[in-house]
Amino acid sequence: MEAQNKGTETLSTIKFNRQTALKMEKIALKLGRPKRLVFAQMVEYFYRSKKDPLDINDELLKNTLLKQHRDYIGFIRTQENDLLVPIKREVDRMTRSQKNIVDFFNGQQRHNKVVLEVDRDMLDGQKSLTDIIKMALGSLDGISASLATKEALKDQFRYILENYIRTRDGFGMMTSAKEKEELVRVTRKQIDLL
Incomplete structure (x- = not known):
């Protein structure tokens, strides 16, 4: 030089x-x-x-991307353990409960058929019960279809939870126990409809 x-x-x-x-x-x-x-x-x-100009592969960038990828995977696993696994457990519990309801309706239907042979006046009631069972089965089919995707279920549950929290936080000290019970009842009904 x-x-x-x-x-x-x-x-x-x-x-x-x-x-x-x-x-x-x-x-x-x-x-x-x-x-x-x-x-x-x-x-x-x-x-x-x-940086070393001979380092064409840029190890620093690769290491940074690997670390971010590991952090992202860790975040996903945490979300899975904290949210998805408990939601799946609750959905399984609700599905078993709904199956028990359907089994009860089916048993009730068989019982009603025996009673109908004895008393023809019960025929109209049986038809109504059958229609209710068909509607319940249709609803269960709709619920089963809606449970097919984890994301849809997660979004619905998050909406119910956020609505509950927002409404609960809006209550003041003067809020009546009846209003609080109504909020709990409505929230449980929404969860049952998932």
Whole structure:
């Protein structure tokens, strides 16, 4: 390197081959800056980032991305353990409960058929019960279809929970026990409808 004085700025010269000069010109044209400015910015970049120009794969970036990926996976696992597993457990419990209701209705229906043979007046009641059972089974089919996706169930449960919390937080000290019981009843009914 040799020093040259040009005004108040001290300049240095670096010699490099023609192939490197062509690459430098392409970079400067692409960036729309003078070669001297691009070179100074390259030196500043490597000085600040403490990166080795030979490290083309950029291990620091890879390590940062890996760490963020691990953090993201950890977050997902935490959400799964804290939210999805308890929700699935409750959904399974509700499904078993609804199956018991259907079994009860089916047993009640068989019982009613025996009673109908004895008393024809009960026929209208049996038809109504059968219609109710069909509606309940249709509702259960709809519920089963809505339980097919975890995201939909999670969103519905979150909405019910947020509505409950928002309403509960809106209660003052003068809120009656009847209003509180009504909130609990409505919330339980919404959860039963999931």
